[in-house]
Amino acid sequence: MKLATIGVGNAGSKLVDRMVEFESETNRNLCRHVHAINTARTDLAKPEYIPEEQRVLVGDTNQKSKGHGVGGDVEIGAEVMSGDIDELRRAFDDIEIHNVDAILVAAGLGGGTGSGGGPVVIDALQEMYDEPVYALGVLPGEYEGGRPALNAARSLQSFVNKTDNFIGFDNDAWRARDQTIEEGYEEMNRELAARIVTLLAAGETDDSEVAENAMDSSDIIRTLNTDGVSSIGYAATAVDAGPEGLLDRWGGSGKDEDPLDDASQATKIKALVRRATNSRLTLPCEVSSAERVLVVLSGPPGEFSRKGIESARQWLEQEAQTVEVLVGDDPRERSSQLAAAVLLSNVSDAPRIDAIQNQAVDAQEQIAQQRAEREDKINDLITDENDDLDPVV
Ligand code: GDP
Incomplete structure (x- = not known):
């Protein structure tokens, strides 16, 4: 098949980059259109195969981002992406839709840009085009902690509801104990790219006469x-x-x-x-x-x-x-x-999703409790013991 492939956030863009690398190494022709979208200027410089002109920096004029990312905050990720929606639509206007069968949006669900901004990107694409929109979503490892799990559990709902299919990748299952996180990611990204490209690139070959049972x-x-x-x-x-x-x-x-x-x-x-x-x-x-x-x-x-x-x-x-x-x-x-x-x-049975949801519920409760405790402590600090004093205004 022929795809328009869009990476949102750091993990999403790296994955698309590896897909393009794998298809060029194996003479396939899957990704007819690519885009990398990010709120962090430094991350946008990382891809090696996505052309410069296909990289879109969003939120560089937003006070909460200013081109430095969204600090793993899904709400800010969604807000910043929505704020630049017109720029995104202009970028997506370039997709030669008659030349593609479907659109694939890749993102890591544990962070802020891909997790919060991905669903905004998907909405825009669904509004603009009738072609199916699929997601390739990375689930964070348990070792990353509660916040990424909470981001992922919430954003998974949006990704699944808004796309025609969500293809999942579990970082936990693929983590090798003897590697640094970065080394691990490199290998995982290559493994995932080989799988998704081998699967989706089928049907794009000129050898039609020998392909008796060819996948279409x-x-x-x-x-x-x-x-x-x-x-x-x-x-x-x-x-x-x-x-x-x-x-x-x-x-x-x-x-x-x-x-x-x-x-x-x-x-x-x-x-x-x-x-x-x-x-x-x-x-x-x-x-x-x-x-x-x-x-x-x-x-x-x-x-x-x-x-x-x-x-x-x-x-x-x-x-x-x-x-x-x-x-x-x-x-x-x-x-x-x-x-x-x-x-x-x-x-319908993927145990890791249940585990992430449990970790997310715990994290949400812990975050609410810590916030309440902190508000009490701050209040104690700025008020006198018997509450005799009033604020000025
Ligand atoms: P964003 O730029 O704010 O969307 O955040 P990142 O993409 O940097 O990270 C989001 C999540 O993606 C992390 O919590 C990790 O679980 C995962 N992640 C980050 N980089 C990689 C990568 O290169 N490969 C894989 N498999 N997962 C990654």
Whole structure:
């Protein structure tokens, strides 16, 4: 499919940057339009692949931001974004909408700009265009504390209500203990970019004659057209580039196919799809709670096996307990690997979301209590012991 991809805030912009990097490294052509939007001038300078003219600084004349960000405050994030809504609309006017199938807004939900400003951006896009708007949202790790959890739990509601689908990524599930936070983020962003690009870039290839079972952008849109929260699984395996591998590839799925070879290809495909489904998901969730499932198999066309695709589909129908399973391929003639990206659309059982909500409720109570205690203490400080004195005015 073809996307307009918009990163809001620091995490959102970094993710879009990694998506563009991954697609250029793998000769894909998914992001036809990109934008990075931020309230912090310094963060806006970070992307390496998003062109300068596609970066929008909002709130530089707002007293609460002045180009220095919003300090993790979702209310200010939303306010600053709304204050510059006309500038944003002008920027979004540049989207050549006839050239894209959908719009993807990426953001981290634990901060202020992406979390508070993302929903404002989504509203503007929904008003301007009829194309579906999806979100790619990062959930903060438990280790980040109560405030990011509270931001995320509140903003998740807005993101899910306002978009056609919310694809989640859980920082907690992906954190490696032996890395600094920044190193961890770099790796997570690359992993997430590989998954989302492999999944959504399907259907944009010129090899239509070899693509018997090719995934189409309308298949992806249909699977995502559920509302709700979704997750992606992924697995990849190196393709044998030896003489047999090459023969396989050129042999395609024609009549002279070796039945033994086809059986082993079929086993390989089914095993890969099973591995992807059971892999660490972008948002850990119960596979059987998904409403629809879509699998994109991406790699050299000779690696695809109709039998394998069919048995992978049957296995997934059982596993996900739904008949709404689509498995299709995305031929990449020059790819050195065969990858499977599994989209679990509209899942209803994702334990991390419940955990964030509990952490958020605790944080909200604690914040209210601390505020009340502080007001009492300040009042004690500025009034005399017996309250004999009155203020001047
Ligand atoms: P914003 O600019 O105010 O939207 O805030 P940030 O994007 O800097 O941070 C918001 C949240 O995103 C944080 O609480 C983290 O959970 C997460 N985050 C920040 N940077 C990254 C990143 O590079 N990768 C990932 N996966 N998460 C990030």
